[in-house]
Amino acid sequence: MTTKTHFEIAVLPGDGIGVEVIAPTVRLLEQLASRSDSFTLGFKHCDAGALHYQKTGEALPDATMDSCRSADAILLGAMGWPELRYPDGTEIAPQLDLRTEFQLFAGVRPIRSIPGIPSALSDARGADIDFVLIRESVEGLFALRNEGVVIDDREARDTMVITRAICEQLFDFAFAYTRERKKAGTPGRLTCVDKANVFASLAFFRKIFDERHAGFSDIAVEHAYVDATALNMIKKPWAFDVMVTENMFGDILSDLGAGLMGGMGFAPSADIGINNAVFQPSHGSAPDIAGKGMANPTAAILSGAMMLEWLGTRYTNPAALAAGRQLRDAVDRAFQAGLAPYEIGGKDGTSAIADAVEAALEQEHA
Numbered sequence: 001m002t003t004k005t006h007f008e009i010a011v012l013p014g015d016g017i018g019v020e021v022i023a024p025t026v027r028l029l030e031q032l033a034s035r036s037d038s039f040t041l042g043f044k045h046c047d048a049g050a051l052h053y054q055k056t057g058e059a060l061p062d063a064t065m066d067s068c069r070s071a072d073a074i075l076l077g078a079m080g081w082p083e084l085r086y087p088d089g090t091e092i093a094p095q096l097d098l099r100t101e102f103q104l105f106a107g108v109r110p111i112r113s114i115p116g117i118p119s120a121l122s123d124a125r126g127a128d129i130d131f132v133l134i135r136e137s138v139e140g141l142f143a144l145r146n147e148g149v150v151i152d153d154r155e156a157r158d159t160m161v162i163t164r165a166i167c168e169q170l171f172d173f174a175f176a177y178t179r180e181r182k183k184a185g186t187p188g189r190l191t192c193v194d195k196a197n198v199f200a201s202l203a204f205f206r207k208i209f210d211e212r213h214a215g216f217s218d219i220a221v222e223h224a225y226v227d228a229t230a231l232n233m234i235k236k237p238w239a240f241d242v243m244v245t246e247n248m249f250g251d252i253l254s255d256l257g258a259g260l261m262g263g264m265g266f267a268p269s270a271d272i273g274i275n276n277a278v279f280q281p282s283h284g285s286a287p288d289i290a291g292k293g294m295a296n297p298t299a300a301i302l303s304g305a306m307m308l309e310w311l312g313t314r315y316t317n318p319a320a321l322a323a324g325r326q327l328r329d330a331v332d333r334a335f336q337a338g339l340a341p342y343e344i345g346g347k348d349g350t351s352a353i354a355d356a357v358e359a360a361l362e363q364e365h366a
Contacts, residue, residue: 005039005317009307010071012064012094014049016285017295018077024354025075025300031361032308032327038319039311044071050081050092050285060094068098068276072315073307076280077300081287095271096145098278099137104271105166106173107135107250108306109282111237111257111267114298115336117344120260121234129260131240132181134174135250137271139166142247162201162246167208169274174244175216182219186241189220193229193245193253205246230256258282263343265296268303270310279307289342293349296341301331301357330360 011026013019026043033041046064053059059079068074079094086092098104112130113119119126143161150156174190182188192209194202206223213221224232226249232239233256245253258267264283271278281299289295305327312321334356340346341353348356 007072008042010067010074011045012048012076014077014079016290020295021297021300022077025304032323048094049079050084059092074278078285102276104273106272107137108270109133109254117262128238132242134244140247171212178242189241191222191243265343279303294342295350296343333360
């Protein structure tokens with residue numbers, strides 16, 4: 001008798017449309033797990049977010065943090081609400097606290113054309129976009145985000161932090177990730193994106209990147225300045241394979257990448273550390289459409305697929321890895337058949353999109 005591996009997932013739906021896109025994602029994940037002889041999934045829903053802060057004074061309760069700490073993976077919706085802030089005026093963003101608490105140094109942002117979704121580019125090769133941006137997620141200009149100072153109302157200062165310890169982990173992860181993509185037929189090329197010609201911190205960033213390349217000589221490398229990278233993401237995004245960059249640069253470039261895909265509602269993400277990982281759509285809580293059934297759940301569903309693939313790789317469970325690929329393929333087939341979210345001017349809402357993906361999974365299973 002085969003013993004199934006059980007994966008416990010902490011689910012943080014969060015605020016606004018986060019709740020709306022996480023619900024169908026969990027349903028689809030449960031559907032995949034119910035078919036497997038090799039793994040099961042348990043979901044524990046946890047409180048967190050700006051609206052929870054409004055009610056209780058806590059944005060990320062200790063009980064939720066404990067659940068996240070003991071879980072095999074964390075699935076997060078979206079958090080934040082424009083009108084709700086901490087006393088110092090900063091946004092309520094527990095997702096950033098999770099990155100810091102668990103040292104989730106590698107923010108993985110796949111940028112991939114989805115069949116049936118019009119490219120933002122006029123060039124026909126817009127349909128060939130398939131690259132990954134890896135964003136350092138705990139340092140850079142975000143490292144001291146709560147410690148910026150305003151001096152006598154005449155100047156403000158924030159500090160960029162780049163450490164060898166985090167960079168070495170980040171670059172080793174990025175090289176290994178590129179190697180895995182190469183096995184699937186991609187070029188096997190990693191681009192270090194920085195501004196090393198101006199900032200000593202980013203020259204240090206590049207120096208460590210070059211040092212770590214010595215352990216991955218099978219991977220081709222390139223260097224690029226962030227401004228030129230932004231230009232080329234518009235001119236020739238199909239030329240990229242994997243990029244690795246500083247936190248703030250990655251924050252900006254990943255939104256540009258989401259635009260290439262069709263919008264934030266299509267853009268999944270993962271924040272990965274040595275022992276923990278959070279999977280979440282790249283979009284925010286979208287108060288303007290919350291409760292209207294208009295949210296695009298695709299990014300959340302694809303983040304769920306990334307979670308299954310990560311669990312399958314981490315725990316050597318080929319069935320979980322395959323299930324992640326099945327879910328991503330089902331998304332492609334559903335959109336190829338004509339889905340059109342409100343986000344791109346269509347009329348398909350949250351339920352219609354989730355139902356179409358579920359139908360595509362059922363069709364494959366049949």
